[in-house]
Amino acid sequence: MKLVTYRKADGVQSVGAIKDEGIVDLTSALSVGSVKQLLEQDLLEQAKVATESESPQVALADVILDIPVPDPQKIFCIGVNYMNRNAEYKDGSAAPEYPSIFVRNPLSFTGHGQSLIRPPESNQLDYEGEIVLVIGKPGRRISRSDAMQHVAGLTIMNEGSIRDWLRHGKFNVTQGKNWDRSGAIGPAIQTDLSAIDPTDMHIETWVNDELRQSDTTASMAFPFNKLIEYVSTFCTLCPGDMIATGTPTGAGARFDPPKWLVPGDTVRVVVDGVGTLENGIADET
Numbered sequence: 001m002k003l004v005t006y007r008k009a010d011g012v013q014s015v016g017a018i019k020d021e022g023i024v025d026l027t028s029a030l031s032v033g034s035v036k037q038l039l040e041q042d043l044l045e046q047a048k049v050a051t052e053s054e055s056p057q058v059a060l061a062d063v064i065l066d067i068p069v070p071d072p073q074k075i076f077c078i079g080v081n082y083m084n085r086n087a088e089y090k091d092g093s094a095a096p097e098y099p100s101i102f103v104r105n106p107l108s109f110t111g112h113g114q115s116l117i118r119p120p121e122s123n124q125l126d127y128e129g130e131i132v133l134v135i136g137k138p139g140r141r142i143s144r145s146d147a148m149q150h151v152a153g154l155t156i157m158n159e160g161s162i163r164d165w166l167r168h169g170k171f172n173v174t175q176g177k178n179w180d181r182s183g184a185i186g187p188a189i190q191t192d193l194s195a196i197d198p199t200d201m202h203i204e205t206w207v208n209d210e211l212r213q214s215d216t217t218a219s220m221a222f223p224f225n226k227l228i229e230y231v232s233t234f235c236t237l238c239p240g241d242m243i244a245t246g247t248p249t250g251a252g253a254r255f256d257p258p259k260w261l262v263p264g265d266t267v268r269v270v271v272d273g274v275g276t277l278e279n280g281i282a283d284e285t
Contacts, residue, residue, distance in 0.1 A: 001048050002188035002275070003035055003153065005070055005111075006063040013066060017047060018188055022056025023063060029054065035069050035189070036240035039136045039152050044191060066111040067185045068155050069134065074241045075104045076231055077130075077159060077177070081246025082219045099222045099230055108178045109157075112187030115282035116160050118261065119179055124163035125261040125281065128247035129205035129213050129269035132157045133224055134189050135241040142232040147225035148198065150237065153191035156269050156277040157244045158184045158205075160261075163253050184279045185242070196273045198224045203248060206268040207261070215248035222246075 002018040003026075015035050016023035029050040032038045038047060079100035110116065118125045136152025160183035166176030190196075198217060205213035217223065222230070227243055252259040261267065261281045269277045 001044075001051050001191045003038070003047070003068060003191060004186075004188045005035055005066045005068055006058075007066060008058060008063055013070065016058075017051040018060065019051055019056050021061070022059050024051045024054050025057045026050060028057075034071060036071055039239035044136065044152060048191070064111065065113055065187050067106065067109050068187075068189045069240045069242065070106060072106060072240045072242050073238045074235070075106065075244070076242070077102050077104055077244040078222065078227060078246040079173075081221055082215055082248045083221055084215070084219060084249045096221055099227060101231070102173050102177060104159075104177055104183070107180050109183045109185045110181040110279070111184065112277050112279070114184070115181075115280045116158070116184060116261065116267070117179070117181040117282060117284045118263065119162065119182075119284050122162045122164050123260055123262075124253075124258070125182065126161045126163050126252045126258075127205060127207065127212070127261060127267050128157075128159040128161065128251050129203055130157040130159050130244040130247050131201060131203055131217065131271055131274070132185065133228065133243040133245060135237045135243075136239055138236060138238050140232055140236045142228055142237070144225045144229045147228035148193075150228060151193070151224070152239070153189040154193065154196070154271070154274050155185060155189045155242075156187075156271050156274055158267055158269050158277055158279060159244055159247060160184070163258075163260075184277055186277050187275055190274045201274075202272045204270045205248075205250065206270070207252075207259070208266055212252070212259075213248045213250035217245075219248070220246065
């Protein structure tokens with residue numbers, strides 16, 4: 001099942017599941033106002049039954065897809081998790097002992113099919129394709145063996161950055177990672193993980209027709225279950241929380257000269273078994 005948050009012409013957000021070329025309205029079927037509420041009430045199985053039994057009420061082409069969880073309590077992002085990225089920095093550092101973590105706010109993302117926004121303060125808008133864990137079952141100090149039982153599904157992130165603003169402060173990247181609509185999440189949460197091997201998932205990022213990033217989760221220093229174990233040690237993970245698990249080598253900043261995103265570009269992040277997140281680029285008006 002692929003869960004979405006969508007808007008029709010009236011602008012009202014609803015919860016749905018993609019079926020064929022349409023959406024089954026789960027807000028009506030289950031009386032839930034958000035994907036977060038659906039997860040909090042442990043309604044995934046009921047949502048699956050409703051999706052299988054009902055016909056789509058609206059065509060995908062007639063809606064706007066928003067971030068799958070527009071109101072998460074927490075969005076964690078993992079830095080430098082693919083091991084060839086550690087080498088990419090060329091600083092001679094050893095493999096990390098612990099994950100590098102920062103947070104983003106929901107307004108720094110937009111949905112599938114909408115434009116990432118380049119601000120007038122910088123031309124250094126960059127892309128980073130990532131696989132995202134969406135928490136379904138709350139927990140604290142979750143063991144690695146139990147970790148994936150707390151995952152409702154997977155989605156995709158373009159963890160867009162304003163590169164020169166990452167270095168305004170000595171010990172943080174918050175400024176460069178939280179510009180409004182500089183990144184994207186979506187299009188949906190894939191809840192059926194039966195055919196997915198978390199340790200060997202392929203991810204690609206394309207800019208226009210050029211393949212920029214390509215790797216598998218086998219390259220991760222910290223696999224999904226280790227990230228959940230580590231993050232849940234210091235805070236309670238709640239339904240709707242998201243953990244972006246890191247990006248492969250090949251971001252625009254690493255080219256010589258750098259390849260920044262410009263209006264007219266299209267970025268596609270493709271994750272086998274999960275889907276494709278696609279966004280254009282536009283200047284802020």
